[in-house]
Amino acid sequence: MLCGAMRVPLERSDPSLGKTRIGFAVRPRDQRHRPSKGAIVAVEGGPGYASSWTARSYVNLFGSLLRRRELVTVDMRGTGRSGALDCPDLQRGRAPEWIAFSQCARKLGPRFDAYRTSAAADDINDVRRALELGRITLYGDSYGTFLSQSYAFRHPGTLNALVLDSAYPARGESPWYPTLISTGVKAISIACRRSASCSGDAGKRLRKLAHWLRKRARGVGPVVDSIAEAGTFVPGSYLRIDRAGTALRHGDAGPYKSLIAEAKAGQHHLHHFSKSDEDVVSCNDYPLLWSKDASEKRRRTELEHAVRTYRSDLLKPFTSREVGLSSDTLYQYCLTAPRPSSLYEPPISSGEHPTKAPVLVVSGELDDITSPWEGKLVAREFPDSRQYVARGDGHVADLYDGTIPPAVRTRAFLRQVLGGGDQGSHRGG
Secondary structure, eight states: OEEEEEEEESSTTOGGGOEEEEEEEEEOOSOTTSOOOOEEEEEOOTTTBOGGGGHHHHHHHHGGGGGSSEEEEEOOTTSTTTTOOOOHHHHTTOSOHHHHHHHHHHHHGGGGGGSSHHHHHHHHHHHHHHTTOOSEEEEEETHHHHHHHHHHHHSGGGEEEEEEESOOOSSSOOTTOHHHHHHHHHHHHHHHHTOTTOOSOHHHHHHHHHHHHHHTTOOSHHHHHHHHTTTSSTTHHHHHHHHHHHHHHTTOOHHHHHHHHHTTOOOOOTTTBOHHHHHHHHHHHSOOSSOTTSOHHHHHHHHHHHHHHOOOGGGTTSOHHIIIIISSTTOGGGGGSOOOOTTOOOSSOTTOOOOOSOEEEEEETTOSTTOHHHHHHHHTTSSSEEEEEETTOOTTGGGTOTTSHHHHHHHHHHHHHHOSOOOSOOTTO
8 A cells, every 4th residue: 555645724714723634544556567448435433433554455346446556545534644543541441431531622622513524525525536536436445435425416427336334314314223133132132033042022021131230220222222233243243132131141251241341342443443423423414313503401302301201112132321321322422412503514405405326224234333224315305326235244244354255246346347457266255
């Protein structure tokens, strides 16, 4: 990879706030003696992860497509080599998130809402122009799909193709994110049915665990949080929740304590992942259970109203109060976030239109983080789109194994829409 960087305005409509560094890297095409067929630009998830750290996985995923195509990674502003945000108490997990986040927001001051998806989408376009890439193929995974959707609406004419791997909507999402729970609960049952090491009704055991915890005045929030984090390393992650809950009900708290302790661990590798960037971008851009323009006092009133009035079978076996107040899944720390300034722009603004380029949405059957239903909603946003749901797979599974069906499907889609000439075995085929 050939590394570079450029300076872009922190706020393009207010130069007085200065500039920020955007780091990028380019992997030249394998066959440099032959003309380039164009660049594939890849952006990572989180938010908070640096795209450059995932370059090896991208190479394995795209395989022989890189024979005559450059691979470009762009670290989102606030991550990696793009001025990684560092609020130590958040990064190290040294304080409750709602306290550490408030300190971080005060540290950023007027720069807070400059760390947002729409600005990062414009950064990608500035890198594209600086490198004279012309039309690009854009690949985003997890939050990278959220960022890529913003790019596809803000710069629709610059794309040859778009791949959204483990996608969720950049607009129109419910602030309850109900499919996170419903997909996770369903996935626990599916994982058990398909595993030789699991028997009985795992869904029933989960209901028993929730009842057991309530009866002993112990919150179910840690269980909700564990389910919310389980979509990646499937099916083992779901089987582990089932085993830990069963052990707890039978007097062995060790597996359960281990399960919930991992969710609270701090992050050590700042240039790989910035927890501060994740929290700031989430509060700026994600739908929340309260108005972002409201005071903190008013936000708390609106949150209480939301948990009191929301009814949905998608949250079972948990209640709206348990999900909304006792878990960490709905961004409660954002209650203390600053109000958006007049410079803020949402990921997709009214009046913007999507790219007409071909779009592939890849979803994992057992992914509750970005569920197949959310992927379906994303696919509906684009006039030339298709969705592929990978049976038995979880969140961005093809970044961990370039030989599995979703990775093969991604390469086949790109060969089809970009033109042939890339056949042959290469890493993942």
